[in-house]
């Protein structure tokens with residue numbers, strides 16, 4: 001057997017969560033909340049389970065959910081996506097990303113990835129015969145994107161650029177100027193875009209979410225990927241969606257149809273009802289801003305240095321005042337010795353580096369954040 005993925009091991013999220021549980025450590029590694037979702041949402045799921053909504057959903061998702069997603073983006077960003085032909089409900093953003101990549105990447109096509117980046121992008125590209133081309137962002141520069149460098153990577157083989165805002169792991173966000181610069185460099189090409197926007201509602205300090213769909217030139221070639229797991233504290237439900245113009249959605253659905261066909265029915269009904277009240281997502285930024293601020297207050301007397309996250313539920317910290325170890329060794333040691341698990345940020349790059357950054361997930365109850373802060377402040 002010749003492996004199609006010779007370099008794929010177990011994801012860092014699985015590795016660190018397992019290590020945390022083996023050592024009874026506070027798990028600030030894998031990105032998931034340790035608190036429950038709204039009881040209204042679980043009641044809705046129960047309701048639809050009991051009502052017998054337990055068979056296959058339509059391939060593109062139930063009508064009510066597609067409609068309310070289209071309504072939400074129309075209210076928030078004044079853009080129109082037709083619920084019948086331009087909104088597709090899928091099994092989490094992971095599927096949305098895979099299906100979008102599969103829909104457009106042919107053998108030998110190049111895909112520009114801005115690293116550090118989420119770990120599923122590059123494997124999805126290579127499994128489709130594509131070639132990842134990296135633009136490396138660094139902490140010294142607060143992970144700012146130099147669009148001239150991105151431009152320099154574009155050639156006739158470039159098929160796709162993947163953007164993620166708010167960003168995992170760095171907590172940075174794209175600005176309106178970023179969208180303008182991107183539009184300028186791709187407007188005369190046939191390049192497609194993916195906007196991985198799973199942290200759309202987890203954005204702080206009054207910043208606006210600059211979705212790719214807010215720029216007309218970008219919107220017409222973008223697959224926008226969303227996830228209810230992040231927004232509603234239900235990462236285990238794996239329901240997400242993809243917004244894309246009709247022609248792109250058609251290609252996207254061809255892949256989705258063969259990949260999973262459809263996703264979990266009662267939960268789609270529950271989400272459709274829950275989304276009817278905009279407060280359920282409009283309350284999320286301040287909820288998570290408090291979490292971020294709580295975590296930062298808990299580590300303010302530590303020797304870590306950091307720029308506060310602008311979005312996502314992750315905080316990156318620099319530890320060079322504490323130790324010389326590489327981030328992977330340190331993340332393992334902190335889990336075993338002080339009982340706090342984190343993610344080494346070097347794993348989000350395609351080549352080894354020694355930037356000395358750890359990522360902590362602050363989607364945790366206050367007690368967990370306080371206990372973690374106490375332990376981390378002793379270092």
Ligand code: PMP
Nearest residue numbers: 092093094118168198227229240
């Ligand atoms: N993109 C990013 C940036 C993520 O952080 C995650 C997950 N945590 C995903 C995609 C996948 O989302 P989902 O769990 O809905 O598949």
Ligand code: GLN
Nearest residue numbers: 013014029030031032168
């Ligand atoms: N997105 C989550 C994170 O970054 C993990 C999701 C997963 O475990 N696949 O931590």
